[in-house]
Amino acid sequence: MHIVVCVKQVPDTKIIKINPKTNTLDRRSAPAILNPYDAHAVQEAVRIKNLTGGTVSVLSMGPPQAVAVIKKSIEIGADRGFLISDRAFAGADTLATSYALSKALEKISMDLEVDMVICGKHAIDGDTGQVGPGIARRLDIPPITNVIEVTRINLPEGNLIVKRKQISGYELIQSELPCLLTVEKDINDIEYAPMPNMIKAARYEPVVWSVSDLGEVDRKQLGLKGSPTIVGKMFTPPKLEGGKMIEGALEEQLNELMDILMERKDLFSFNNSK
Amino acid sequence: MPEKFDVIIVGAGPAGTSCAFVCAKNGLNVLLIERGEYPGSKNVMGGVLYRKQMEELIPEFWKEAPLERPVIEQRFWMMDKESVVQFGYKGLEWGQEPYNNFTVLRAQFDQWFAQKAVEAGALLVNETVVTECLVEDGKVVGVRTDRPDGDVFADVVVLADGVNSLLGKQLGFHKEFRPDEVALTVMEVINLSKDKINERFNLSENQGCTIEIFGDSTKGNLGTAFLYTNKDSLNIGVGTTLSSMIKAKLKPYELLDYLKTHPMVKPFLEGGESAEYLAHLIPEGGYRSVPKVAGNGVVVVGDAAQLVNAIHREGSNMAMASGKMAAETIILAKHEGDFSESSLNRYREELYGSFIMKDLEKYKDATHVFEKYPQYLRDYVPMVNRAASKFFTVDGTPKKDKQKEIMRSVTGEKGTIRVLKDIYRAWKAVK
Amino acid sequence: MEENRGVWVFIEVNEGKIEDVSLELLGAGRKLADKLNVPLSGILLGYGVKDLACQVIYSGADAVYVIDQPILKHYRTEAFMKAVIQLAEKYRPEIFLYGATPNGKDLASAVATDLSTGLTADTTMLDVDVDKRLLEASRPAFGGNIMATILCKKHRPQMATVRPKVMKALEPDISRKGSIIEEDLNLKEEDMRTKVLEIVKNVTKKTNLAEAHVIVAGGKGLGDLQGFQLIHELADTIGASVGASRDVVEAGWLPHEYQVGQTGETVTPKVYFAIGISGAIQHVVGMKNSELIIAINKDPKAPIFDVATYGIVGDAHEIIPKLIQQFKEIGREKGGEINYA
Ligand SMILES: Cc1cc2nc3c(=O)[nH]c(=O)nc-3n(C[C@H](O)[C@H](O)[C@H](O)COP(=O)(O)OP(=O)(O)OC[C@H]3O[C@@H](n4cnc5c(N)ncnc54)[C@H](O)[C@@H]3O)c2cc1C
Ligand SMILES: Cc1cc2nc3c(=O)[nH]c(=O)nc-3n(C[C@H](O)[C@H](O)[C@H](O)COP(=O)(O)OP(=O)(O)OC[C@H]3O[C@@H](n4cnc5c(N)ncnc54)[C@H](O)[C@@H]3O)c2cc1C
């Protein structure tokens, strides 16, 4: 079983603070991290590998610093990592990203055939969740998004069964291998990595590929050039109505608030059962 | 099968990283273990980095290290409730290469420095706590970490785990520190625009200023406060020995709030936004508190060995110097294949022969004297302020008479003999 | 590219019922189609769904393309994608909207890749530049309290997934007329690589945020897990549902189901209490359509006050207990327990 996990380096939005005056990111305080969903994706791949045997590779597209998320993945238990890094990839939207990643996946597959690709549900910086299904389409393998459990892997038959989260509840889906999963955080808990993994990761140097290493690639489909979407304008959303401040001492404020709420007869009713 | 390294270094602060850097540069197989998310993430320092020790490791480091501002002005304040007597030095030569010292933000600096050690060949493992030293036949042979399969082995373990050094305690090198041997310092990083900083501290681009504050900054307790300029933030902090904090029932953050709203300090901070709040211990025991620093297969460096000059607020430089000395000893020991206590004791000898222990010895009584005789801060600082006020007030009294009047009031309050005794005692402590 | 015309909406059906978001999109799509002076069509796929076509027309469509086949009984990317691509290649829409639901997002991503076109995710505002025939799909942008308009200039169709509950559905008009076009799909079950084995509906642990009438939502300003208990207490007192900002969810005080905002639930209750929530755009897009928004925040400059109907500047730890007490007193005066409507 060879599982490839796509991992992205993102700014930590938990820590990022936004400067309210300029509406820009205060990047000083924002370390780059492994997209949290992707960490779960790697953990799941490692869990599956421990059941079936095989290899877990991780693949990332990004600047040279993105090596850090590959090392992080090795800590979790991945066996090897590939980084595709090139100016030509810069400015990619989801269409161009899925193209570049699928080309890298094809190359990885030439060396060791890929049985499964796992992506995070979405990357916390853009929140699109479009890259995973895009890769699946390009590789012509079935995508199963929003997976919350890999229930069974049936290697002899070449299929698996997963739970897919739905608006309400979940679906149990069977799919042939190879396939692509995108995973929710609920799928597992990230385990505290064992020390040998930590040392291995500290030592690990991933394979780094530029565009020319990827073989036959249509450069027009890469980066900014290959991205059909562009950001037109940025604007602060129109101010909404209201904004009445309730002033005065705390007691007065509360009284006024209660008056407002109680005036709305449709909000609260009182049952006299007690 | 657990791995074995030449050296395992616990803690990627200035001490541990220096040691790792030198060892790795000399071809040793080094594992540097840090419990924080990354080096510097948990480290607190008011922020003055001294040039010399760093330069000995990485020449011209200022060209690439993430430094805040070169310090061109050092001020000392003796602060009373509504006044301050100040002196200091400002020298433009400090604003040019090779500089004198710098303000730094440790979160950035430590990370950069550790990266240098990694580039030199050390392996850095973050987010991992060393829980104990592994000891076999009285010899330290490795460490146990909090991770699964967490044992790692080495010829030498370097304890660079900072002021608390639980590992040193576990080995019996030192006891729990007494409350008068450590100071609790709280500090805040306050974001403030470059322009405002330059204006308020009378600086231009790429010039920094440090202010050390004595007296009312600690409400008269033994300790000091500081205010340092970064690029576009300020570091403000205050610390007193744990013992005075306990005695005076002070809460550390109350002290910091008091300082921040002090009329002499507040104008510097106005309009700034608090970005970070940190608390940390500083070893202040000095010479007498330095524990055993070398054992069988183990050495202790930096704060873990209590190497801090409390009076001059030097610590990171001593940490670096001790880390380097330890590394040199380890390299030699590796050469000889001898990691016994007597072999590693060469580090101890070097340490005791260096500026570090000489400085610490020189001030060995200082903290104790100040701790025992609180009048230095509680009484003399206000006194000096009153004296200055009198002296500088223009009211038609001849200066000579003013001096007499001041002397009279000083000795009058305390009695001549006591004042002389106090002065002598203080002079002896820091001479 | 010239010949691409018309606005399409993917009609999502679950358990024989059209998802609300699809009806909302018909409402929004109607406006776009009218501006562009083109027809609005619904894409209705499934098995036994034909009868829903009228409802699509009553809700604003001029035409419905229907493929009704057993192979489409359950949503499966591979089958639905093939069906949609077949229709899109044949009829060439210029704008194509999907609900930002698990299925809608999954399908749209696959279709966009296949058609090599742009797709804007989780849109919260839609408009169109009539002269250039450009869809202006806006969403909160990473980078502050700011919206970004995403354009797709050279590729057709222009596609977007749209958040549930941010657009308005039209009142169904049963006198509306439209055409229903049935299409065939040449797909065999044997060619399918995936199978839906079972569908399990949630019975337990439903937060019901989306349907709640009163929501008490708390943010990072509550300080810690302990502090956040006040939110639960207030909600219990008035029988409201609890909501949270993403930072609260990230901190682990509540599971993700409770998150309101761009990447959580969109809610439209009668009253929304936003307590200790700063009001970042990503949060606001999920609750701004609430009828009455009451914000409590100790920072008078917090952006939440810009969307609040009523704002109180103050400390949540002080205000909430008093509020609870007031509610209880009023409840006692009126001689009973409070129930929300
Ligand atoms: C408020 C304040 C202001 C100061 N101002 C100055 C100043 O201006 N100039 C100056 O030179 N010095 C100053 N100092 C002193 C200086 O910060 C220290 O002397 C210096 O940091 C000591 O370096 P170190 O490497 O020994 O210890 P530390 O910097 O404390 O590093 C120890 C490292 O070990 C890690 N660690 C600890 N235990 C473990 C474990 N069990 N497993 C794994 N990792 C562990 C810690 O996370 C930490 O990264 C100041 C200190 C404080 C608190
Ligand atoms: C791609 C992306 C998607 C996102 N999606 C979502 C989403 O779906 N939902 C969401 O909520 N966020 C989302 N976010 C995060 C969003 O940008 C904000 O970071 C988040 O909403 C902030 O949460 P908060 O208001 O609880 O915390 P903070 O921003 O930390 O605000 C806390 C507030 O509490 C106030 N406060 C503090 N103490 C008190 C007190 N004692 N009493 C009263 N008030 C007090 C403070 O003044 C402050 O305004 C997303 C971000 C990104 C980048």
Ligand SMILES: Nc1ncnc2c1ncn2[C@@H]1O[C@H](COP(=O)(O)O)[C@@H](O)[C@H]1O
């Ligand atoms: N640059 C990238 N490198 C590797 N994987 C990526 C990249 N961008 C997105 N992905 C994968 O696609 C998932 C969804 O990302 P997104 O569509 O951007 O929300 C992520 O969780 C990753 O698994």
